[in-house]
Amino acid sequence: MDLRSDTVTQPTSAMRDAMIRADVGDDVYGEDATINALEQRVARWLGKEAALFCSSGTQSNLLGLLSHCRNGEEYIVGQEYHTYRYEAGGAAVLGGIVPQTIEVEADGTLSLDTIAERIKPNDPHFPITRLLAFENTHAGHVISQDYFIRARTLAEQHGLRMHLDGARLVNAMAATQLTAAELAEPFDSVSVCCSKGLGAPVGSLLAGSADYIARARRWRKMVGGGMRQAGILAAAINYALDHHIERIRDDHDNAQWLANALKARCEHSDIVVSEARTNMVYLTLPSLELAQSLKHFMEPHHIKIGAAKKLRLVTHLDISRDDLERFVALFEDFLKS
Numbered sequence: 001m002d003l004r005s006d007t008v009t010q011p012t013s014a015m016r017d018a019m020i021r022a023d024v025g026d027d028v029y030g031e032d033a034t035i036n037a038l039e040q041r042v043a044r045w046l047g048k049e050a051a052l053f054c055s056s057g058t059q060s061n062l063l064g065l066l067s068h069c070r071n072g073e074e075y076i077v078g079q080e081y082h083t084y085r086y087e088a089g090g091a092a093v094l095g096g097i098v099p100q101t102i103e104v105e106a107d108g109t110l111s112l113d114t115i116a117e118r119i120k121p122n123d124p125h126f127p128i129t130r131l132l133a134f135e136n137t138h139a140g141h142v143i144s145q146d147y148f149i150r151a152r153t154l155a156e157q158h159g160l161r162m163h164l165d166g167a168r169l170v171n172a173m174a175a176t177q178l179t180a181a182e183l184a185e186p187f188d189s190v191s192v193c194c195s196k197g198l199g200a201p202v203g204s205l206l207a208g209s210a211d212y213i214a215r216a217r218r219w220r221k222m223v224g225g226g227m228r229q230a231g232i233l234a235a236a237i238n239y240a241l242d243h244h245i246e247r248i249r250d251d252h253d254n255a256q257w258l259a260n261a262l263k264a265r266c267e268h269s270d271i272v273v274s275e276a277r278t279n280m281v282y283l284t285l286p287s288l289e290l291a292q293s294l295k296h297f298m299e300p301h302h303i304k305i306g307a308a309k310k311l312r313l314v315t316h317l318d319i320s321r322d323d324l325e326r327f328v329a330l331f332e333d334f335l336k337s
């Protein structure tokens with residue numbers, strides 16, 4: 001049982017069968033039929049002109065930023081958003097793109113007033129502000145569509161573009177009942193991960209206008225992301241889009257059940273349990289030492305969790321309600337010990 005992340009899922013045997021049967025070709029020559037079909041499918045799904053298969057969400061976001069901003073241009077981004085904090089500074093290192101970070105609000109958004117203050121006027125002292133970069137879901141929070149529509153109005157007033165890191169867009173879909181295209185609508189570009197809740201082994205897609213995706217395709221080649229018979233991976237994603245979207249609700253129900261069960265057990269302890277946020281529950285522990293001893297307590301039971309004062313538990317394809325019942329029973333033993 002691995003509750004650290006939804007990236008840890010194993011491809012199912014039906015998914016592996018789909019991979020074996022994939023029709024493949026050289027995708028750098030544009031000849032992989034399975035990749036071509038997947039890119040068209042995802043473009044339609046997100047309501048954009050074109051899409052590009054990428055090796056990871058980090059690569060898809062990187063190409064996304066590089067295709068919007070030139071060196072010396074700036075993107076405005078959350079301090080805790082993946083495109084700033086968790087991508088090794090790729091946009092700055094490889095693109096000379098300047099990040100302007102903003103503290104993330106408790107609900108996962110960025111204050112639109114603060115964004116407006118940070119947008120640079122046209123003055124040779126300043127980098128040129130080009131892009132607003134958002135995330136949905138962020139740390140499990142679903143961001144309201146109304147917020148993004150207001151952000152879009154602000155972006156248009158200043159001639160800025162908008163990128164969405166939709167690594168977990170399918171979780172936002174399940175939580176809001178909106179379609180992928182509706183969620184993607186306010187954005188010029190969207191990145192989605194297929195190796196998280198969707199349960200595919202590898203791959204993300206970037207979507208946007210045809211011109212934009214043509215630029216991203218050149219960048220992808222430059223950073224070594226042009227793969228050959230990659231249709232074998234696209235087949236797994238196609239399978240996931242057919243069979244694993246509806247079931248995301250089970251992950252959310254499981255996270256809800258887990259949050260309630262842990263809350264009941266923690267009432268008289270100094271551990272604080274968050275509300276379930278999509279497929280995540282956060283525990284706030286009084287010390288790192290306690291977090292480490294919880295982790296060590298679970299290890300002999302073949303349960304993997306992280307060790308942090310703010311500890312994330314994540315539900316996914318390979319976590320059943322029975323698993324969570326076993327986890328909660330052990331958690332109770334830990335509290336007693």
Ligand SMILES: *Cc1c(COP(=O)(O)O)cnc(C)c1O
Pocket residue numbers: 056057058059061082083135137165167168193204
């Ligand atoms: C996981 C994740 C990504 C992409 O990560 P990769 O491991 O490179 O696929 C991007 N953004 C967010 C918010 C993520 O959680």
